[in-house]
Amino acid sequence: MTTPISITRHQGLEAIELHAPDGARATLLLHGAHLVSWRPAGADEQLYLSPKSAFTTGQAVRGGVPVIFPQFATRGPLQRHGFARGKPWQLVSAESGKDDSLAVLRLTDDAATRMVWPHAFEAEISIRIAGRALEMELACENRGEAPLSFTAALHTYLRLTSYMSASLQGLSGLAYWDSTIERAGTQHEDLLRLDGETDRIYQDVKHDLTLRDGDRRLAIWQQGFSDAVIWNPGEEKGDALVDMPAGGWKEMLCVEAAQALRPIELQPGETWAGLQTIVLL
Template sequence: MSSPVSQPQRIDFHGMPAIHLRAPDGAEAIVMEHGAHIVSWKPAGGVERLYLSPDAVFSEGKAIRGGVPVIFPQFGDRGPLQGHGFARNQVWEVVASRAGEDHAMAHLCLRDSDASRALWPHQFLLELTLSISGARLDIELECSNPGSEPISFMAALHTYLAVREVEQASLQGLHGQRYYDAVKKKDMRETGTELVIEEETDRVYFDTRNPLLLKEPHRALAIQSERLPDTVVWNPWVERSIKFSDFPDKGFRHMLCVEAATIEHPVQLAAQHSWWGRQTLMAL
């Protein structure tokens, strides 16, 4: 039975403002103003499904290790900007948040500012809407171009998924896909029907069309994306983990990033137009 509707609460999360969403069916999520960063998602009746590093740093201008960083307007070092762009390091504005009979949602936005234009001289309006209901989390990213010149950008929802033990998890749905292996620095094609992480893995799978399934011995998660054609699979494994000051040495065992992205073909957005992309997670 559903509980009465409780409206989203403004909370303090590690010293920074955030919104706690709760749907009447018990699904919960927390999104921060910093980066519109989703740091927690628990499906109805379930446990935490996002990985948040216990050593994550919550500080102005710094990226948070874990949850769902929003990557914009550059992926990684594929351009002149700081790694993964600036959107994850800026404070977003909360436009709306509410709970209805069968869901709860929040809508945040980031506009260009003196700070962003100093890094990237373009006008933009970036909007993130997350919605939770039952076993499902929908994350939608929208970008509008209010200016008079076209803009071009990459974007990703850099989702850190929690797994009990990464070597016992497998990711299905990538068979036959072309990818760039950033560890081996080679273009490759996926030959396996399931991907098991047993070493440092940093891959961009291009033009992925199938839904993905992250299977663990005791549960599974379906991952779908729309209009975010590339999928990044990342696990830093032993040696790279040690180099991160905001990540425990053994943290890699309990996470896997499966990121919905547009990297190979940056979005070309004409003046006065908008674009959107979405990632949906469904706990099974």
């Protein structure tokens, strides 16, 4: 048996408050389909959300999990990271069951999107929480009569408690593009430690990653997405962000499931889906 969840408000914006029977909690905005909070059962907040974020229609929220679609960064003619994170999404369903809580939101093309990206599409994001796990699935269907291509990401900001000792494990042997120096490289060590600005797109990620942050461990894996973007702005760029407090960059690391380097190509009627799962160990 499931219990429907009604729309409420968070920071003045329409939102869904997910509550699993085991105590897991999450908050999902309809604005941008933006997940702004995730508290696993018996645990504290796992996502970073800037206290200076602007919760305003049409503006992106700094932190949580922004939905990047249909363009990653500036790799194309659209605005940075596309338009999905600034659009209102429609609620498809939201309910709590005996083991979990799930919400599904949908975004379709309209006159404004077709002016900048002339395609008929339907995008959906599904957010599921249960116990100490968070599952996020982004899907897109080509509803038009011509092929379309896009890039996308789940721009997940993970909270850090110990920046100096934090590391990401599981990257050994992976090729990457370092956006800070515009150069390709290969990861030779299994652990990536933070040391100033980090902005890398790791390719063909097939194995689990583990964020080590003090005594805390988060296991992260993905399906459908071929890339993983690891980002921290560092001191100079972090403190220059108007929607992040001074030193806020020390409290976050983005580990993004992404399709950034090779666009997804969909023929009319075809569908793609990508999943990121995070588990507090």
